[in-house]
Amino acid sequence: MSGSDQESTHRTTHRTIERVARESYGRLVAYLSAHTRDVASAEDALSNALVKALTTWPEDGVPQNPEAWLMTTARHSVIDHVRHQQVAEASEPTLLLLREESNEVTSSAEFPDERLKLLFVCTHPAIDPAMHTPLMLQTVLGLDAARIAHAFLVSPTTMGQRLVRAKTKIHDGGIRFEVPQECELRQRLDAVLEAIYAAFGIGWDDMTGVDQRGRDLAEEAIWLARVLLQLMPAEAEVRGLLALMLHCEARRAARRWPDGRYVPLSEQDSHQWSLPLIEEAERHLAEASKRGRIGRFQLEAAIQSIHAERAHSGRTEWAAIMMFYEQLIRISPTLGTRTGYAAAVAQMKGAEAGLAALDGIGADDISAYQPYWAVRAHLLQQLGKTPEALDAFDRAIGLTEDPAVRQFLLQRRG
Amino acid sequence: MQFALLIYESPAAFAARNSDDNDPYLGAWRAYHKALVEAGIYVGGNPLRGPETGTTVQLKDGKRRVQDGPFADTKEQLGGFTILELPSLDAALDWAARCPAASIGAVEVRPVSSEYLHRVTG
Numbered sequence: 001m002s003g004s005d006q007e008s009t010h011r012t013t014h015r016t017i018e019r020v021a022r023e024s025y026g027r028l029v030a031y032l033s034a035h036t037r038d039v040a041s042a043e044d045a046l047s048n049a050l051v052k053a054l055t056t057w058p059e060d061g062v063p064q065n066p067e068a069w070l071m072t073t074a075r076h077s078v079i080d081h082v083r084h085q086q087v088a089e090a091s092e093p094t095l096l097l098l099r100e101e102s103n104e105v106t107s108s109a110e111f112p113d114e115r116l117k118l119l120f121v122c123t124h125p126a127i128d129p130a131m132h133t134p135l136m137l138q139t140v141l142g143l144d145a146a147r148i149a150h151a152f153l154v155s156p157t158t159m160g161q162r163l164v165r166a167k168t169k170i171h172d173g174g175i176r177f178e179v180p181q182e183c184e185l186r187q188r189l190d191a192v193l194e195a196i197y198a199a200f201g202i203g204w205d206d207m208t209g210v211d212q213r214g215r216d217l218a219e220e221a222i223w224l225a226r227v228l229l230q231l232m233p234a235e236a237e238v239r240g241l242l243a244l245m246l247h248c249e250a251r252r253a254a255r256r257w258p259d260g261r262y263v264p265l266s267e268q269d270s271h272q273w274s275l276p277l278i279e280e281a282e283r284h285l286a287e288a289s290k291r292g293r294i295g296r297f298q299l300e301a302a303i304q305s306i307h308a309e310r311a312h313s314g315r316t317e318w319a320a321i322m323m324f325y326e327q328l329i330r331i332s333p334t335l336g337t338r339t340g341y342a343a344a345v346a347q348m349k350g351a352e353a354g355l356a357a358l359d360g361i362g363a364d365d366i367s368a369y370q371p372y373w374a375v376r377a378h379l380l381q382q383l384g385k386t387p388e389a390l391d392a393f394d395r396a397i398g399l400t401e402d403p404a405v406r407q408f409l410l411q412r413r414g
Numbered sequence: 415m416q417f418a419l420l421i422y423e424s425p426a427a428f429a430a431r432n433s434d435d436n437d438p439y440l441g442a443w444r445a446y447h448k449a450l451v452e453a454g455i456y457v458g459g460n461p462l463r464g465p466e467t468g469t470t471v472q473l474k475d476g477k478r479r480v481q482d483g484p485f486a487d488t489k490e491q492l493g494g495f496t497i498l499e500l501p502s503l504d505a506a507l508d509w510a511a512r513c514p515a516a517s518i519g520a521v522e523v524r525p526v527s528s529e530y531l532h533r534v535t536g
Contacts, residue, residue, distance in 0.1 A: 153508060154504060155503070368453055393445070394444065394445040394448040394449070395445070395448065395449050397445035397446070397449075398442075398445035398449025401511045401512050403518075406442055406514070407438060410438050410441050410442065410445075
């Protein structure tokens with residue numbers, strides 16, 4: 001083999017390892033930790049196995065079933081780990097079980113997909129809600145603590161410590177790897193959906209054009225929703241969430257001018273929206289509506305669906321958007337929902353009515369909520385109330401993290 | 415608890431201070447300052463003149479040493495500081511990210527050491 005051939009084989013092997021790691025990480029961690037409830041050890045074992053793959057596969061070739069190879073190697077590492085800490089009496093049966101299953105996996109090269117259980121573990125009520133998404137990103141997707149820390153604007157050391165604490169809680173707190181019973185399934189599923197959507201939201205807000213980090217996180221969230229849909233194809237809200245994210249994703253290219261300046265939704269060129277993504281979103285939304293179980297994510301997706309219709313009709317049906325917001329406020333009266341509702345009211349009934357809707361939102365909540373001030377500034381400007389508008393613009397600008405949005409608002413402020 | 419936001423700025427950001435009242439960086443700072451005050455978390459702070467206006471004093475072996483310029487010679491220099499009253503480091507990082515200097519320079523967040531202040535002031 002010539003030097004360049006060897007190099008290209010190495011590159012192919014590396015790509016294979018990356019691909020297997022991405023596609024199988026969550027499956028392997030879920031399966032390895034389902035019995036032991038020890039997520040941290042499962043992750044350690046898997047990263048040992050990946051390191052081993054990096055050193056042996058380029059020499060020996062990629063095994064026929066790479067995932068099974070990683071599983072067996074990781075499993076041996078878990079067995080070693082359990083053997084080392086064999087203080088508890090309970091570990092002997094665990095060890096036996098692990099060994100038996102290890103043989104099974106090697107022979108059949110098949111193992112059950114336990115990721116759904118892992119998703120429910122990550123979003124268990126006993127775990128700090130702020131840690132649901134970071135845990136999910138780490139255990140199911142294999143993102144490292146530093147990257148998660150960037151996305152969540154937390155110091156990397158702190159994020160690392162919080163992740164360790166959460167995993168200890170899973171292990172020591174007796175959190176079981178199981179899909180919740182029917183009676184609590186809805187509520188528990190909401191937590192899973194919220195956690196996935198939070199990852200998407202961070203990816204979405206973080207899109208500065210220069211940095212690819214945000215974009216990746218939005219893609220990861222969509223990938224997670226697809227996994228969840230595979231595991232729970234009958235749940236309408238899972239499709240609702242996926243449809244919502246796909247609608248937003250479809251507009252990615254239209255959100256910035258080529259020079260990086262911000263473009264608000266109403267001024268976006270709908271020719272730049274991705275029709276395949278919109279169509280996929282619409283299919284999921286239609287499928288969800290057949291289930292007859294409306295929910296927050298389907299309503300939010302429906303609002304985005306109406307915005308998307310502008311690509312065909314050239315206009316936005318604000319009456320429908322306002323109606324969906326009214327329904328949404330009933331089940332999820334968040335700041336975001338109420339601000340969105342006020343903006344829709346302003347489109348339908350004029351700026352005065354929109355302002356009145358904004359005034360109904362409590363003063364405590366809004367002091368650090370940027371979209372409220374952006375909408376308020378816009379409406380006050382429309383009404384010619386210049387001093388108040390300037391003040392609201394300043395609040396919106398001061399609360400903005402994205403330099404492109406800041407520049408946009410500074411220009412509008414004048 | 416109180417946090418100091420230490421604002422590190424590039425030479426270009428220092429130079430922009432000489433521009434007129436319509437300078438977008440100045441506009442962003444005005445808006446940011448207003449947002450801090452309106453959120454009820456602003457304790458105090460000040461911008462500093464450029465690093466070239468600094469003079470550094472040291473006593474080495476009892477001898478005075480005076481140096482033109484800042485103590486540490488780095489590209490981004492301390493351009494000012496803001497003290498905020500906030501419940502947690504997480505909240506302080508949120509506000510640091512909104513600071514106009516964060517996208518062109520850097521903002522270091524440090525907790526104010528009230529323990530040490532107490533020992534100093536008695």
